[in-house]
Amino acid sequence: MVTTAGIDMGIQTVKIVILKDGEVVARAKAFSGFEPTKAAEQAYAEALSAAKISSEEVSNVSATGSGMDMAPYASGTVSMMGADAKAGVFLFPSARTVIDVGAEEARAVKCDERGIMMDFVVNERCAAGAGAFIEAMARALEVKMEDMGPLSLKAKRASPINATCVIFGESDVVSLIHRQESKPEIARAVFDAMADRISSMVHRLGINPDVVLVGGVAKDVGFIESLKRKLGLTILVPEHPEYAGALGASLTAASRVKGDHK
Amino acid sequence: MKSQTAEKKYLPEMPQKEIDEANASVKSTSEKIMVDNIERMKKTDPNRPAAMKYFDDISNFFGQRKEEIEAEKAKGRKVIGYFCIFAPIELILAADAIPVRVNSGWYDTSKFGDRVVPVEVCPVIRSTIGAKMIGLSPYLELSDAVISTLTCDGMTKLSEILSDATQIWTMTPPRVKDSAQSLHLWKEEIKSIKTQIEKLTGNKITAKKLKAAIETMQKATKAFRRLQELRKGNPVIMGRDAMLVNQMSLWDDITRWIQKTEALCDELEKRAAQKAWACPPDTPRVIVTGTPMFWPDNWKLPSLVEEATPQGVLVGDELCSGDRILYDPVGIDEWTMDDMINGIAERYLMASTCPCFTSQDGNEDRINWLITKVKENNANGVIYYVVRGCMLYAMEYARVKRALDKLSIPVYYLDTEYTREDVGQMKTRVEAFLEMLSARVDF
Numbered sequence: 001m002v003t004t005a006g007i008d009m010g011i012q013t014v015k016i017v018i019l020k021d022g023e024v025v026a027r028a029k030a031f032s033g034f035e036p037t038k039a040a041e042q043a044y045a046e047a048l049s050a051a052k053i054s055s056e057e058v059s060n061v062s063a064t065g066s067g068m069d070m071a072p073y074a075s076g077t078v079s080m081m082g083a084d085a086k087a088g089v090f091l092f093p094s095a096r097t098v099i100d101v102g103a104e105e106a107r108a109v110k111c112d113e114r115g116i117m118m119d120f121v122v123n124e125r126c127a128a129g130a131g132a133f134i135e136a137m138a139r140a141l142e143v144k145m146e147d148m149g150p151l152s153l154k155a156k157r158a159s160p161i162n163a164t165c166v167i168f169g170e171s172d173v174v175s176l177i178h179r180q181e182s183k184p185e186i187a188r189a190v191f192d193a194m195a196d197r198i199s200s201m202v203h204r205l206g207i208n209p210d211v212v213l214v215g216g217v218a219k220d221v222g223f224i225e226s227l228k229r230k231l232g233l234t235i236l237v238p239e240h241p242e243y244a245g246a247l248g249a250s251l252t253a254a255s256r257v258k259g260d261h262k
Numbered sequence: 263m264k265s266q267t268a269e270k271k272y273l274p275e276m277p278q279k280e281i282d283e284a285n286a287s288v289k290s291t292s293e294k295i296m297v298d299n300i301e302r303m304k305k306t307d308p309n310r311p312a313a314m315k316y317f318d319d320i321s322n323f324f325g326q327r328k329e330e331i332e333a334e335k336a337k338g339r340k341v342i343g344y345f346c347i348f349a350p351i352e353l354i355l356a357a358d359a360i361p362v363r364v365n366s367g368w369y370d371t372s373k374f375g376d377r378v379v380p381v382e383v384c385p386v387i388r389s390t391i392g393a394k395m396i397g398l399s400p401y402l403e404l405s406d407a408v409i410s411t412l413t414c415d416g417m418t419k420l421s422e423i424l425s426d427a428t429q430i431w432t433m434t435p436p437r438v439k440d441s442a443q444s445l446h447l448w449k450e451e452i453k454s455i456k457t458q459i460e461k462l463t464g465n466k467i468t469a470k471k472l473k474a475a476i477e478t479m480q481k482a483t484k485a486f487r488r489l490q491e492l493r494k495g496n497p498v499i500m501g502r503d504a505m506l507v508n509q510m511s512l513w514d515d516i517t518r519w520i521q522k523t524e525a526l527c528d529e530l531e532k533r534a535a536q537k538a539w540a541c542p543p544d545t546p547r548v549i550v551t552g553t554p555m556f557w558p559d560n561w562k563l564p565s566l567v568e569e570a571t572p573q574g575v576l577v578g579d580e581l582c583s584g585d586r587i588l589y590d591p592v593g594i595d596e597w598t599m600d601d602m603i604n605g606i607a608e609r610y611l612m613a614s615t616c617p618c619f620t621s622q623d624g625n626e627d628r629i630n631w632l633i634t635k636v637k638e639n640n641a642n643g644v645i646y647y648v649v650r651g652c653m654l655y656a657m658e659y660a661r662v663k664r665a666l667d668k669l670s671i672p673v674y675y676l677d678t679e680y681t682r683e684d685v686g687q688m689k690t691r692v693e694a695f696l697e698m699l700s701a702r703v704d705f
Contacts, residue, residue, distance in 0.1 A: 066690065077571070079694035082701070117698045119672065122691055204660075206667075 002257050003053060004060045006249025007040055007074055008083070009067030012103040012131075013216070014040045016047040017246035018058070019254055026051035027243050037070050044073065062253035064245050066105075076256060081109045081120040083248025088212040089115035090251055091238045096208035099227075099235075100244065101198065101217035103131040108202045115251070121205040129197040131217045133169060137190040140173040141183055148187050149222030155188035169193065187222060195226035202231065212236045214244035272378055273426040276395060284396040288370045289324065292398075296322055296558045299502075299565070306568050307500045307540045311533070313526035314503055320510050321557060327513055328400040331360055335404060340463045343405030343428075345390075345420070346413050347582050348435055348614065350606050352592060353456050355475035355516070357463040362401040363512035364408060365583075366390040367556025369680040371398055378423060384651035385680035386553070387416040394427055401513060407431055407462055409455065413618040414654050431458050438621050439612055449607040456603070469599045476592050476602060482516050485523040486588035489530075493577050494639050496543040498530045501576020502564045503540075508584050509557050540575070541568075546699035547577040547640055551632055551662070552647035552655045554583035562685060563647055563676065566692045574696045578639040580632045582616065589613070617654035625658060629665045636671055642699045643672040645692070650679055672699060 001021060008015040014036060018026040028047035030039040048055060055073075063071030064083040071077070078086075080100070088098035089111055098109045106123040123129040138145040159181055161172040169190075176186050202211075211233055217223050218241030228235050238244065300318050304310050320327050335341060342354045343364040354361040366389040374395045375388030393399040402408070407429040410421035421430045433451045436444035460467055489507060492498055507526065511519050533539075548567055555563060567574040579585050590613035592605045615628035636644060644666060648656045659675055666673045674695045678684055 066686075079690070079697045081694040082697050116701050117694075118702070120694060120698070121675075 002059055002254055003051075003057050004062070004250050004253035004257060005044070005047070005058050005073070006083070006246040006251070006253055007044065007061065007063045007065075007068075007071045008243070008245035008249060009036055009040060009063060009065035009071050010102060010216075010245065011066055011105075013242070014043050014065075015243050015246040016040070016043045017243050017250045018047050018051045018053070019247075019250045020051070020053075022254070024247065025053075027240060027246070029242070032067065036067050037072050040070075041072050059257045060253035062249045062256065064249040064252075076253070078249055078252040080245055081107060081122075082117050083245045083252065084109045084214060085111035085117035085248070086115040086251040087214065087244040087248035089113065090247065091214075091244070092210060092212050092236050094210045095212040095236065097202070097205075097211045098244075099198065099202060099211065099213050100215040101130060101194075101213070101223070102215045103135075106130050106198050106201065106215075106217075108198075108205050110205060110208055119205060121201055123197070123201055129194055129201070131215075133194055134190060134217065134220065134223070136170055137173055137187075140170050141177070141186060143183065143187070148190065149220040149224075151184050152187035152191050152222035153225060154184035155182075157185065158192055159185050159189045161186075161189045161193050188226070191220075191222040191226035192230070194223060195230040198227060199230040207231070207233070209233065210236055212238070214238065214241040216242040218242070270426040272423040273391075273395060274377055281396050284374065285398055288368060288396065288398055291370055292368060292558055293322075293324065295561075299558060299561045302565060302569065303500065303502050303506075307503070309538060309540070310503065311499065311526055311529045313522065313529050314506075316522045317503075317507050317510050317526075320514050321506055323400055323558065328404075330515070331362070331401070331404055334360060340406045341401075341404045342459065342462070343402055343408035344410070345408070345417060346411040346616070347587055348411035348413070348433060348610050348616075349409040350452055350455060350610055351516075352472060352475040352479050352606055353452070353459055353467060355478060356467045356471040357459045357465040358471075359406075359459065359463050359465075362405065364390070364399060364402040364405060365554065365556055366393040366399060366402075367558055367560040368393055368398060369559040369682065371396060372680045379419075382651055384414075384416040384553075384653075385649050386556070386652070387420050389680050390420060391423055394424055402428070407458070409433060411435055413616055414652075416651070431455060435611065435614075435616075435618065437619060439614075439619055439627075440621060445607065445611065448611045449603065452603060452607045452610070469597065469602065472599070472602050473597050476594065476605070478516060478520075479588075480591045481520050482511065483588050483591040485520045485527070486511065488527045489523060490578065490585055490589070492527060492530045492534070495534065496537075497540045497545065497547075497575045497577070498533045498538075500540045500568055501548075501579075502561065502568055505564060505576070505579070505584055506557065508587055511588055541573060545573055545575045546642045546696050548574045548643055548645055548696075548699070549578050549580065549632070549636055549639060549641040550576060550584075550645050550647055551580035552645075553649045553652045554581050555647065556583055560680065562678065562682070562688065563645065563692070566685070566689055567645070567696070570689065570693045570696050572693070572696050572700050574692075574699070577641055578635050580615065580628070580635055585635070586615065617658045624661055628658070629662060632662065633665065633669065633671075636666075636669075641671075642702070643674070643695065645695065646673055646675045648675065648677045650677055672702065 026047040028043040030043040061073040063074035088095040106129040110119040340359040371392030372389040374392030412418045592609045
């Protein structure tokens with residue numbers, strides 16, 4: 001019996017995944033806020049109680065995410081790209097490219113059948129290709145962020161906007177509003193612009209199918225549709241895409257217990 | 263000499279008080295950074311070679327070497343600065359002048375350059391303009407003339423901008439190496455620089471003096487190659503230390519640099535015999551290529567690689583601020599003046615792997631050289647380093663990546679700026695790359 005935990009110290013949320021003999025037995029998350037370590041401790045306690053296990057039963061805890069150095073309990077770390085590769089292939093054994101779109105960063109990782117990363121690319125230092133962009137655009141449109149996706153699916157056509165910068169993107173959205181474009185069309189324009197940037201990034205890396213999409217933004221139907229259109233490919237999306245990083249860290253922890261990972 | 267009253271075309275007037283304050287503030291930051299960089303290098307390799315002490319001292323921009331050059335200048339010797347490593351060092355030495363490279367590695371001077379050119383321009387250029395505006399770089403300030411090779415767009419306009427404040431001698435390299443006209447044009451450029459050097463120094467470059475200078479530089483190449491050779495096996499020296507030694511050849515008295523580098527190599531050979539490695543032999547081995555990185559501030563990437571978890575070691579580079587500096591000797595058949603000028607022209611043109619060149623095969627020389635380097639130095643991967651605004655290196659990446667992909671050599675494109683603020687993001691990327699290299703090595 002091997003029980004391991006993975007902690008993903010994301011910029012907006014901390015995620016925990018507990019694995020028991022290769023099965024996910026618990027997930028938990030909390031807002032990172034100003035005290036991400038505390039948030040992780042809370043989420044970890046929650047995950048343990050959901051899994052009905054004590055902390056002593058966990059053989060290894062590994063951390064990932066931009067705040068990985070602040071993770072509590074962790075005895076090791078794994079890069080976010082390494083975690084994506086592991087989780088992608090665990091969730092879909094046919095996965096060879098994993099795209100991860102989080103709150104502030106988008107990345108793509110190529111991997112082999114063992115879930116070992118072979119190459120990766122990260123978006124430019126700009127939030128226009130990441131979740132924060134949707135959040136800002138939803139604010140400009142005065143709709144809830146979670147309504148953006150369903151809204152965009154009602155669009156009858158696409159109207160292009162600029163996604164080189166959140167600030168300029170917002171002013172583009174405002175001018176579309178002034179031109180009396182409908183909200184569904186503007187919502188779709190937002191997702192198309194993001195998908196454009198992300199697909200150029202993935203093309204620079206080269207695409208090996210199957211392609212898996214993970215990260216918090218992978219829950220957004222509007223974005224999934226836009227990205228499918230841009231890439232012209234089927235995209236596999238797991239049930240809990242936002243936990244991919246934590247899952248990858250937990251899988252790394254498991255291979256550390258087995259001794260086949262440094 | 264340029265008349266002091268000539269109207270400035272680019273550089274804005276700055277009040278002397280502002281110049282003095284800016285100079286003092288950037289200089290004090292820079293002094294701290296130099297000390298910090300060296301401390302970090304010592305920490306990375308606790309058994310750092312004793313011979314490095316000399317290079318640490320010489321690397322202080324405001325220290326011993328600056329004073330030596332000032333003293334030589336007071337005795338009447340001329341100082342000739344240069345930007346690109348196309349400047350024929352042998353001719354400078356033959357005229358008894360002191361060559362110094364003057365590209366700026368200071369982050370904090372780029373904000374002054376921003377008053378002249380937009381932020382989209384390469385930060386090496388912006389920072390060099392800024393360094394001139396506040397008089398920060400001792401070697402640039404001491405230069406009686408600066409040789410500027412018109413390689414990239416940035417260098418071309420930099421020459422024009424700095425003409426406001428310094429005597430600039432331009433050299434135009436051809437964009438294609440392998441044609442008869444190219445070599446002819448370049449040879450004429452070399453001859454014209456020779457005349458200018460003679461005029462400035464008042465010293466005639468005789469065949470005898472030129473032969474002596476070529477022989478000195480051949481010795482420098484020998485010492486330089488010996489150091490690079492030692493980096494091919496298990497790590498006897500950390501990459502940052504070797505990079506520092508390489509760069510000091512740009513400023514130091516070359517004869518003394520040769521002695522000190524040979525002494526370092528003796529020590530490294532002993533280390534290898536005792537199997538006293540600078541880091542564990544299974545540390546992922548990295549080669550860097552791309553935009554040049556200059557001491558002292560722009561030590562960001564090498565520090566990240568060698569201080570990362572998992573740790574990496576730089577076993578070589580394909581940089582004009584590194585392993586390219588002295589690698590190629592001037593080849594001479596007969597020691598006639600004409601033959602020597604030919605040899606110099608060929609060495610500085612044909613051996614260059616600068617991305618300013620193209621041909622029907624593209625910049626094949628650079629790719630071949632990089633691949634040879636990866637193989638000979640047993641590198642596990644390549645970091646392709648580009649500062650934003652450095653168009654030629656950025657554009658050549660796609661081609662280099664394709665060539666490396668074919669050989670299954672992992673490569674990562676890392677772009678950055680002359681700033682300390684992106685260290686966190688760079689660290690994430692560098693560590694992921696090193697983690698990938700270790701995983702690929704393990705299996």
